[in-house]
Ligand code: MLC
């Protein structure tokens with residue numbers, strides 16, 4: 001790799017983009033990039049070339065590593081109009097599929113500028129590069145290992161994309177730290193997941209002995225003990241379960257019993273209560289553990305391992321090594337413990353702010369954005385580390401019974417991070433311009449920018465439309481050009497999809513479109529997006545799966 005990049009020694013801090021399928025080869029590639037002290041920049045194969053081009057140019061990648069499967073796509077990328085000219089390394093067919101060798105990871109005293117850079121959409125119209133130095137990745141993995149007690153006996157079924165923190169750290173880097181085994185089943189497909197869960201519990205498999213994960217071999221007979229996904233994945237699993245054969249239904253229900261599936265985690269978007277409840281019912285008591293995180297901070301808040309600590313609607317307590325505070329949106333004052341309710345008895349909501357070793361270093365080559373997302377520590381604070389402003393709004397609320405559970409069952413030392421009765425509950429985001437669809441973050445401004453670049457669009461507003469299946473759907477409200485050579489009388493959702501599909505990854509393309517004569521604006525020329533959704537998408541919201549009782 002170092003040679004392919006035209007260097008000797010190591011690649012200290014250089015960026016290496018890589019496009020490798022979710023597999024053993026992905027793991028070897030990312031570890032090799034870190035070992036070369038470079039910054040790994042995962043490139044999603046689902047992205048169209050212009051989005052990849054932006055990432056490669058913005059990160060100024062020195063080298064692109066590609067698996068043979070994506071050689072054509074990476075070649076196409078390198079032949080496109082790139083400002084930078086990275087070298088290309090195409091890996092030989094398979095680094096090691098099926099071969100399982102035991103590798104001892106040495107403690108590298110100095111990881112130099114090694115790290116991971118994930119691109120994330122935000123309140124700016126182009127994605128930002130979030131730099132997570134290796135020490136931050138390690139701190140995140142250690143924090144999760146303590147909280148969720150990954151172990152060599154764990155077998156994790158991995159169904160998530162690997163260019164996001166959820167798939168890359170929680171479901172890969174952290175389990176690697178404790179010697180858990182990870183089995184990839186990507187892209188997510190509900191039937192395939194049910195089939196895999198069921199495999200060890202079907203009558204045929206039961207007669208042969210189940211393989212324990214500690215022998216290092218991957219087997220379809222191995223019991224899945226750990227599963228982490230976004231709410232949309234659980235909703236799909238619940239919806240398809242009813243269609244399985246009676247034998248499969250029984251085997252899958254056995255597979256997800258608390259005794260077998262040790263940990264089922266939901267995150268990246270709010271977990272609706274009907275999904276949580278339906279999963280508990282189906283699994284006969286396995287309660288989804290909800291946690292809150294963000295690309296910039298890894299995981300920040302989490303419910304506890306004890307079932308009684310998986311409180312409905314709550315994202316729990318600050319994880320080990322994470323310091324969290326709430327800052328009142330109106331007054332800017334920190335909401336200290338005991339001040340969660342004001343003098344009139346109203347709950348005080350605030351922005352979640354975080355600090356600690358798990359927080360990212362910077363937005364790549366964007367000191368202005370980095371500076372504006374951090375708040376200085378208070379003058380009387382002995383710790384001068386600034387706080388990262390998440391943009392998420394929450395309350396802390398006392399939950400009856402939680403502390404008594406803590407005192408009755410003497411807490412294991414590893415669970416000493418679970419706090420008192422006061423737990424965090426997410427209310428939403430400060431900005432209406434950030435949309436979460438199926439766990440994917442979409443910047444309304446980025447989509448508006450693409451729509452406005454189309455000659456037939458005169459005005460555009462992109463909004464979050466509530467959805468049972470997706471959490472939120474990306475919705476577009478447009479005004480068409482009525483004059484000049486680009487005037488069009490009609491523009492359908494199909495037209496929009498066709499036009500945008502080579503420019504934006506599919507989840508950013510609006511799922512619903514409304515063509516209007518004008519978009520209402522206030523005196524300042526601003527659009528009230530909440531009002532716009534209510535006015536324009538009222539029927540979508542009413543007809544959506546969310547509002548029906550059979551939400552899942
Ligand atoms: C796919 N589509 C989406 C979509 N995913 N549209 C909107 N939102 C999404 N999230 C598109 C498909 O491209 C397709 O379009 C159509 O919707 C239906 O596709 P599908 O086959 O039904 O969807 P699928 O490909 O199965 O994807 C669904 C999903 C996936 C839920 C499995 O979106 C997913 O893996 N989401 C997880 C993302 C994630 O890991 N987020 C974590 C970010 S980190 P067409 O045109 O082809 O028909 C983070 C921090 C934290 O948030 O706290 O963890």
Ligand code: AMP
Pocket residue numbers: 120165266267268269270271290291292293294295296315390392426429436439440441
């Ligand atoms: P991303 O930038 O893709 O990493 O997404 C991070 C955002 O996902 C957070 O800022 C939250 O808005 C949202 N998020 C993550 N976990 C949860 C959760 N459990 N509940 C509600 N929102 C969440």
